[in-house]
Amino acid sequence: MQISEVVSLKEGTLCYHCGDLCTGGLDIRDGDKHFCCSGCKTVYEILNENDLCKYYEIDRNPGISQKPLDKALKSRFSYLDDELIIKQLTGFTDGNISVVNFSIPQIHCSSCIWLLENLHKLNPAVLHSEVNFLQKIVNIKYKTKELTLREIVELLSAIGYEPQISLSDIENKVKYRSNKSIYYKIGIAGFCFGNVMLLSFPEYLALDGRLEVYYKQFFGWLNLLLGIPVLFYSASDYFKSAWGGIRQKNINIDFPIVLGLVVLFGRSVFEIFTGTGVGFIDSMTGLIFFLLIGKVFQSKTYDALNFERNYKSYFPISVTLKRSGTESSIPVSALKTGDRIVIRNNELIPADAILFSGNANIDYSFVTGESIPVQKVAGEIVYAGGRQSGPAIELEVIRTVSQSYLTQLWNKDAFVKNDEDKFNSLVNVVGKYFTLIILIIAAAAFFYWYPASLRTAINAMTAVLIIACPCGIALTNPFALGNALRILGRNKFYAKNASVVERLSKIDTIIFDKTGTITKTGNAKITFNGSVLSSYEQSLVRSAVRNSTHPLSAKIYNALETAELYDVQEFSELSGKGIEAMVDSRIIRLGSASFAADYRDVLKRTGKKTGSTYSRIFLSIDGSVKGFFVINNIYRSGLEMVTRSLKSNYVLKVLSGDNEGEKENLLGYFESGSDMKFNQSPHDKLEFVKKQQLQGKKVLMVGDGLNDAGALKQSDVGIAISEDITNFSPSCDAILDASEFSNLSKFIGFTRATKHIIIASFVISIIYNIIGVMLAFRSEISPMFAAILMPLSSVSVVLFTITSTNLISKAKGLK
Amino acid sequence: MSVIVLLIFFSLLVAGGFLAAFLWAVKSGQFEDKYTPSVRILFDNEKESTK
Numbered sequence: 001m002q003i004s005e006v007v008s009l010k011e012g013t014l015c016y017h018c019g020d021l022c023t024g025g026l027d028i029r030d031g032d033k034h035f036c037c038s039g040c041k042t043v044y045e046i047l048n049e050n051d052l053c054k055y056y057e058i059d060r061n062p063g064i065s066q067k068p069l070d071k072a073l074k075s076r077f078s079y080l081d082d083e084l085i086i087k088q089l090t091g092f093t094d095g096n097i098s099v100v101n102f103s104i105p106q107i108h109c110s111s112c113i114w115l116l117e118n119l120h121k122l123n124p125a126v127l128h129s130e131v132n133f134l135q136k137i138v139n140i141k142y143k144t145k146e147l148t149l150r151e152i153v154e155l156l157s158a159i160g161y162e163p164q165i166s167l168s169d170i171e172n173k174v175k176y177r178s179n180k181s182i183y184y185k186i187g188i189a190g191f192c193f194g195n196v197m198l199l200s201f202p203e204y205l206a207l208d209g210r211l212e213v214y215y216k217q218f219f220g221w222l223n224l225l226l227g228i229p230v231l232f233y234s235a236s237d238y239f240k241s242a243w244g245g246i247r248q249k250n251i252n253i254d255f256p257i258v259l260g261l262v263v264l265f266g267r268s269v270f271e272i273f274t275g276t277g278v279g280f281i282d283s284m285t286g287l288i289f290f291l292l293i294g295k296v297f298q299s300k301t302y303d304a305l306n307f308e309r310n311y312k313s314y315f316p317i318s319v320t321l322k323r324s325g326t327e328s329s330i331p332v333s334a335l336k337t338g339d340r341i342v343i344r345n346n347e348l349i350p351a352d353a354i355l356f357s358g359n360a361n362i363d364y365s366f367v368t369g370e371s372i373p374v375q376k377v378a379g380e381i382v383y384a385g386g387r388q389s390g391p392a393i394e395l396e397v398i399r400t401v402s403q404s405y406l407t408q409l410w411n412k413d414a415f416v417k418n419d420e421d422k423f424n425s426l427v428n429v430v431g432k433y434f435t436l437i438i439l440i441i442a443a444a445a446f447f448y449w450y451p452a453s454l455r456t457a458i459n460a461m462t463a464v465l466i467i468a469c470p471c472g473i474a475l476t477n478p479f480a481l482g483n484a485l486r487i488l489g490r491n492k493f494y495a496k497n498a499s500v501v502e503r504l505s506k507i508d509t510i511i512f513d514k515t516g517t518i519t520k521t522g523n524a525k526i527t528f529n530g531s532v533l534s535s536y537e538q539s540l541v542r543s544a545v546r547n548s549t550h551p552l553s554a555k556i557y558n559a560l561e562t563a564e565l566y567d568v569q570e571f572s573e574l575s576g577k578g579i580e581a582m583v584d585s586r587i588i589r590l591g592s593a594s595f596a597a598d599y600r601d602v603l604k605r606t607g608k609k610t611g612s613t614y615s616r617i618f619l620s621i622d623g624s625v626k627g628f629f630v631i632n633n634i635y636r637s638g639l640e641m642v643t644r645s646l647k648s649n650y651v652l653k654v655l656s657g658d659n660e661g662e663k664e665n666l667l668g669y670f671e672s673g674s675d676m677k678f679n680q681s682p683h684d685k686l687e688f689v690k691k692q693q694l695q696g697k698k699v700l701m702v703g704d705g706l707n708d709a710g711a712l713k714q715s716d717v718g719i720a721i722s723e724d725i726t727n728f729s730p731s732c733d734a735i736l737d738a739s740e741f742s743n744l745s746k747f748i749g750f751t752r753a754t755k756h757i758i759i760a761s762f763v764i765s766i767i768y769n770i771i772g773v774m775l776a777f778r779s780e781i782s783p784m785f786a787a788i789l790m791p792l793s794s795v796s797v798v799l800f801t802i803t804s805t806n807l808i809s810k811a812k813g814l815k
Numbered sequence: 816m817s818v819i820v821l822l823i824f825f826s827l828l829v830a831g832g833f834l835a836a837f838l839w840a841v842k843s844g845q846f847e848d849k850y851t852p853s854v855r856i857l858f859d860n861e862k863e864s865t866k
Contacts, residue, residue: 110854110858113851113855117855132848133848133851133854134848180841183841183846184838187837188838191834194830195827215819218820
């Protein structure tokens, strides 16, 4: 019997609010409208009361299912009454009116925008609310005297848009991410470039006549005036970068660019002042304009994604503190060792603690990618990052938030280092030699002509520096990488920036995390070992597990989807053991071996010692053991394809936080057992990556959970696999949508091809430079010539890189 | 002859006006969200119902 979890597309009633199938037998309705749960109905009622039912007209079933949330708790947001937290969260305030931004990941359709922008109808004290759909942020302006921050959050939660308020929001307020200064710079450069071109036209046409000298002077001065803001404002980043490079005794590609710009400007100033020519302001402004366009093209950003998340983005702001019987809400940063805290259903444990009382059922999927919760009993240590599912538990904090097992990882130096420092881009390597050669040629030109005349010597030298300005090389990188970034983005591989594409092309070792990365999260294969269950027995089991809240029960329930349901006469759930139910006068026990079955019987059946690597759920009916359910991980479809195609070119390794249970299965995909490491802590993973790098390997880490965060950060490229890209991912260089996992090898192959395109493009632009420099060396250079050669080389390089990256992506079968 | 100088002066003035408009647009955040306004404009303005 093998039943995988498939959502049945049975004809059924869909929830009017969220579009989920109404199951569970209960008929929750309001008139002719059906709802899947009372949560959805409540939201509908609120909207209905306030004439906001247009919400349902804009998009069909726009709501968010309210099922999993425990809305009952009013005190949940009590920390928002704290003056300090209010101050840290709100942006602008003048005492009467405050502005606050909330990040609301649930925003998904136009109905959401409409409703959130009509908040003033729900509460008149909201003056204005505006949604940024792509970044999933709502900006709310409200009257401070009539409405508190807590009331806003409660209002949003009531209509199903609970804001995500995390620890990192305290340190950095939620705000729109944007880069205005590059647009200012482009605007000014474009304006000046256009006008300078216009004013340079007479020179291109070489108009002769009486008036020429007069105009030449006038246009020259005007050009100079227009060139100043471009050089000193628009190009300021290049100056900074070149200077930064020199200070670190490292000449980057920006150095020859800046050198070219300065010489262009200097010679233009000289020519215009002495009246000997009109200068090269047109070439200079054009070059800067194109470079800035390249920069914008390269800096493709994904609004909805965030690559810089750390644990603080997921940890709550506050926690319920219990002191001498009374509960109060305090910021987690104020937690001290020895504090007693209360964690309710669905709340995250912020610090390592000892379970004091209650039944802990902790879901570490956040940390490890493992979706099956771990049961803990009083006295055991519970690590930070887990999510409690079930009734409230009481914990005693043993380590503060920043010193906890998981969060300590962020104190490592891998998190202090800057990404860019680790990597020397090809263009900068080329730039270094390029600069050296150009300086030598320029000096040679000077000394060659010096015996003839000083003037010709200076002319020849500046001409070399102007013509050799590596605009083609400088434009190659942004356009090739920027286009590659876009192509990858279309295929749901979202890289943080262009440098990731280049770094990815250089890797030689690939390390995979196991749980959640090469296995599928929340989708396990359930098999039953033992005597075959009759359909009657299946019905008994299905009915019994229906009442249980344990996630494994839900899995079994779904696996037996064809079975009929019977009434359950008695039901009890024993935490840490299993469930016992009476169905059709038969006693069903499901759970651990000792609970559901006789131990010796188990040994006889499995033929193995216990301490098994799988999660086993034993089943007994009326005291006789029928067998056990095994929950196995399913490997992602395409894993075989990925490993097969990567095996020949890369060293593949697996790092797993789990035990060796899956080793045999993994051997089918990976070459030998020596490349697999099990029982790895987050620190071990980080150290392992570091060790590989010390051996000179370029490491790509593919992971998913917060426990991989260290390794992802340390590696040369860290890719996070995510089922829901907008929701959760540890800080990384790239986010890969889980559905596209099978294309991983294509993506890496594509980045390699991009690298070759870049090299080819460098060759093309160097050929242009050689031709130009040969002419310049003979001192034969006119502004006209420069004005033609520069755009020609730039445009051909841009066209070449964009067409060839597009062609290669087609050839590789990418969208 | 001087009419050309005058013309250039005015053309720069007009172009400068557009540049100023562009800079203002950037500053006022019109380039920050390029999607939501396209949805927002499709919402009907309802008559303020009796309230």
